[in-house]
Amino acid sequence: MPERPVIALIGAGAVGSYYGGRLAQHGQDVHFLLRSDYDLVKAKGLTVQSCAGDFRLEPGQLKLHRAPGDMPRADVVLVTLKTTANDQFEQLISPLLHDRTAILTLQNGLGNEDRLAELFGAERVIGGLAFVCINRLEPGLIRHTDYGLIKIGEFGRPITPRLRRLSDIFNASNVKCQMLENLAMGRWEKLVWNVPFNGLGAALDATTDVLVGSEEGLRLVREIMQEVVATAHAEGVMISPDLVQQNIDKTLTMGPYRSSMQIDRQVGRPMEHEAIIGEVARRARKHGVNVPQIEFIYRLLTVLSK
C-alpha cells in the first residue's frame, strides 16, 4: 500500500461521513461517493458535532464524486453502505479496483465480507466493526454522540501488514482502531448484543431499558443471546458463553438506548434485519441449530418491513 493511499468511501451516510471525515480531517486522500446529498454537501461542506471533538470540512477540502466512474482507482475501498443496498456492490465497487485494492466493509451484521469475497476475491476483503452512535441530522450535518471504536480484521486470515497500516491510519486520525486476529469471532461477539437489542428493539419499538427492565425481558434477551452463541459454535466460532451475562450487565447500565434498527424503523428507513437477524437464522438452519426466538423475531421484522 502506498505511503498515502487513495481511499474511496462508498456510502456516505452517518457512519461513512464520520469515519471518512475523520480521515480527511487528518490529511488522508479520501474520495467520497455522494448521490442524493451531492449538491448540498458540495455547497455547504461537512459539519461533524462529535463527542471526540467537533470538526468541519469546507467544500474545498472535500473530494466529492457523483458516480464511481468519476473516481480514481483506490488503494482502499471503505464500504459503509446500509446492508439493504448490498445489491449495488458490483456496480459501485468494480470501477474503483486495481490489482491490489483492499476492500474494508464497516457494515453491520453477517454476510457482507462473504458477498464481497464472492464478487471481488477473498484476498481483497477486510471486515470491520464500528461501535459507535452517529446520526445524520441533515445532509452534511452529522452528530456523533457516543463511542467510536472500530475493530478490523482480515477475512479468514490472521493480521497482515496492510491491516496494521490501516489500523495506524485510523489511530492517527482520531479514530480508535483495534485489530482482530479472528474477524468471525468479532462479528459473532457483536451479534450477541445486536440480535436481541436490534431485533426486539425494532420489532417492539422498545428501548433497551424496557427489554432488560423485567425478569421476563431478561429471560427472553438471555435466551436469544444463547441462540446466537449456539449458532456461532455451530459455525466453528468459539465465542464465550460468558458474553451473555457480560452483555446483559453492560446493557443494564445503558439507560433508555435506541438501537440503530429501532431508529431506522421510527424514521421509516429500511431496516437491516436481513444482515443482523435473517443471516443468523439462515446459518442456524444450515447447521440444524434450533433458534425459535430468533426465527420468530425475524418473521416479525419481515412482516413489518413489507
Place this chain on the structure above:
Amino acid sequence: MPERPVIALIGAGAVGSYYGGRLAQHGQDVHFLLRSDYDLVKAKGLTVQSCAGDFRLEPGQLKLHRAPGDMPRADVVLVTLKTTANDQFEQLISPLLHDRTAILTLQNGLGNEDRLAELFGAERVIGGLAFVCINRLEPGLIRHTDYGLIKIGEFGRPITPRLRRLSDIFNASNVKCQMLENLAMGRWEKLVWNVPFNGLGAALDATTDVLVGSEEGLRLVREIMQEVVATAHAEGVMISPDLVQQNIDKTLTMGPYRSSMQIDRQVGRPMEHEAIIGEVARRARKHGVNVPQIEFIYRLLTVLSK
C-alpha cells in the same frame, strides 16, 4: 326480573358509558359507579357522539355514585371494567347483590365469567361480547365511531327468560343485541380475530393493514388463528376452521385499523393481554396444545407491560 330493573354499571369507561348511556337515554334505571371522573361528569353530564345518533344526558338525568356502598341493590350488574381491574370484582360487586341479581360482563377476552362465577355463583353470570369502536375523548365525552352490536349468552347454559328480557331491553335502547345459545363458542369465535390483531397489533405497534399486507404477514396471522381454533377445540368448543379465512377476508377490507390493545399501548394504558392472549396460552398448555406463536406474542406483551 322486575318490569324496570335496577341496573348498576361498574366501569364507566368508553364502553360502559356508551352502553349505560344508551340504556339511561331510553328510560332504564341505570346507576353509574364513577371514581376519578365523578366530579366532572356530575358537573357536565355525559355527551356521546355516535354513528348511531348523538345524544346527551344532563347531570340531572344521570344517577351517579362514588362508591358501590352508596348504590342500591341491583337486579343487573353490568360489568365493563378493563380486565386489568378484575382484582376489584369482589369489592365493587359484592355490595350490589341481592338473591337474584344477574351479573352481565361485557369485558374482553377469556376468564371473566369464570372469575365472576367463582366469586358470586355461576347461576348469576351472563357473558356478553361487544363489537364496537368507542373512545373516551375526555371525562364525560365519548365518541362511538363504528359497529355497536352486542351478543349475550348465559354462562354454561342455554338461553333463559332473563336473557331474553335483557336482550329486549338493549334492543329497545338503540343497541342491537343478539342472544347466544353457546357463549363459549361466541367468545372463542371472537378470539380468532382478537388474538392475532390485538396481540401483534400491540406488540409491534402495527395496524391491521400492515399485518395482512404481505404474504409473510398473512401466513403468520393465519397460523395464530389456527392455534386459537385448535385451543378452542381442545376446550370442547367446536368453532369452524372456516373462521380463519373469513376473518382474514374481513380484515383485508378494513384499512389501517388500530386494535383496542394497540391504542392502549400507544396512550400508555394497561393492556388486556392477560385476558385476550395469556388466558388462551394457559388453556392451550392445560390441554397440551402447541401454540408457539401465541406463547411468543404473550411473552413480548409481558415484557412490554412491565
